[in-house]
Amino acid sequence: MIAAPAARAWPGPRRRLARASAAAGLIVPLSLLVLWQMGAHRGWITPQILPAPDAVWAAAADLWDSGDLQANIAVSLRRVAEGGAAGTLAGLLLGAAMGLSPAIEDYLKPTFLALAQVPSLALIPLLMMLLGIGEALKLVVIAKATLVPVALNTHRGIRAVPADYKEVGALFRFSRAQTLRRIVLPAAAPPIFTGLRYGLSHAWLALVAVELLASTEGLGYLLVWGRQMFQLDTVLVAMAAIAAIGLALDRSLAFGEARFARWRAPA
């Protein structure tokens, strides 16, 4: 409220700066695109290995018109939503339990840290034997990938709540529930949200990996299928879709994160 007039007094330079830095970020991808188009046009690379951008664009249009692209995206998003939700819930519970109770931390933290060191991909061979290659495998791998950063950041966030703040609560005779709701939760919210963001991006990466290895549908499968059919245009379309969706998911959570912490001093 106080900073608002000051912020309104200087909208020009800041916004111009933001636009300038966004434009700067486009230079490299656009140059690569031009180089790619030139390379394909002049025959530096055979189109069987790297198809020209316009060919990829045409393949994308074909995949879209046939509905294949949407169907595979829907499958992948559903897996991320289900596995990610399970992993987030478990991660929040585990992180909160370890953050709030030193006893639970003593019991679970070493095991948890050991599990966190195992890449989600390294679990796949074992899980395949246990779960087969059906949906359960994908959900468990994605859930594990989500759980680790969510639990880690929740645990750290709760641990980092300053004792000074809790003392203010003690002074006003806060109950344990009041301390939790009024002090611990809001103080730990920014790191917890960061954990959710990492969790989602890990979920997306794990999804693609598990679909590459064991799936008959989804964006990862589209990649494998394109390679096997030697349709590199399809591979590139799938890659672009994976990047675009991953970025969109991350940006939407980043936006939520910024709204969540509007009380923070501007950096």
Next chain:
Amino acid sequence: MPLQGGVIAISGLVKRFRVDGAELTALGGVDLWIAPGEFLTVVGASGCGKSTLLRLIAGLEHADAGVLSHDGAPIAGPSLARGLVFQEPRLFPWLTVAQNVAVGLENAPLSRAEKALAVAEHLTLVGLSAFARAWPHQLSGGMAQRVAIARGLVNRPDVLLLDEPFGALDMLTRARLQDELRAIQQRAGATTVFVTHDVDEAAYLGDRVVVLAPRPGRIREIVDVKLPARRDRADPRLAGVRERVLRALGEDPGYPRPALVADAAWRRPATLAPAAVLQ
């Protein structure tokens, strides 16, 4: 019993801490009676236990021996009848100024409307009603500490405890807040215990100045100020009070002599790291 509440009685108070396995006596037998409505300042070198004394009165620490009571009732824990202002404002950054003051009323037996009114009144009291919806990071150090004072007073406690609340402020802000605090204290009528290491501040604010000696913390002397509530910083009688307090402090080899105090003040304060100065 006095008509007005806010009597703090302390006798035989002992507090020990364990630091790195060694036992440290922070307070070694303190007896003190604080009158209702009195403005008591407590001064001493760092490590003399003055903050510990304040935290014990607040109920945030427990005594190892001795008795503390508030209007006859033993102090067993924090109470809404005793407000405490810390050295740092300790505002919650995720709450607005008004919400931060309302934190003090979380467990007060008041209706929603009564709480809103109490918050508004206390923001007016510290001159910040225009900033009710500001975030803490938008406030200056002096404003933040005023919010903390409003939070400390919002329950209308009959005892207000302040732990070097102006220590981190610049000289002008500090002088202004000292005057405001005295005015607020007279209006609110709360017994006030103000801990500081600044002799000028202790003499200027206090009806009595308690001088603590360190290791173990104990009362060296209690200086009666005997000056009217409205004071002039240039009052020569105030210089006399300062002199007595300094002499009481100077008897303790752990505290720099008056001449050395002047010398140390002339040098750069130790809190400013050289790197920070260069930048």
